[in-house]
Amino acid sequence: MKYVSIIRRILSIDNALSRIPLHDSYYETERYDDIEDRLWNKRKELAQLISEYTSCPDRTNKELRRHYYGHKKQVKLACRLLGADYYKVLRGF
Numbered sequence: 871m872k873y874v875s876i877i878r879r880i881l882s883i884d885n886a887l888s889r890i891p892l893h894d895s896y897y898e899t900e901r902y903d904d905i906e907d908r909l910w911n912k913r914k915e916l917a918q919l920i921s922e923y924t925s926c927p928d929r930t931n932k933e934l935r936r937h938y939y940g941h942k943k944q945v946k947l948a949c950r951l952l953g954a955d956y957y958k959v960l961r962g963f
Contacts, residue, residue: 883913
């Protein structure tokens with residue numbers, strides 16, 4: 871269930887990133903650069919946690935692959951129930 875809260879956090883970060891205003895002047899965008907960088911870094915960390923949860927460390931072990939395939943199916947189901955695209959959650963907009 872940990873990954874469900876991680877997916878929710880990623881969705882809220884995506885929502886925050888989409889609300890950062892885009893302006894033509896340099897001075898208005900500079901004000902939000904630190905916030906945007908921190909949000910992107912946090913999003914990358916959370917996506918990495920999900921990626922580690924679903925990726926199999928040993929591709930030659932068939933049983934281990936099945937186990938991690940189950941993890942991937944769980945995360946995909948959680949994304950579907952939360953109304954998010956699995957690939958957008960892992961890779962960003």
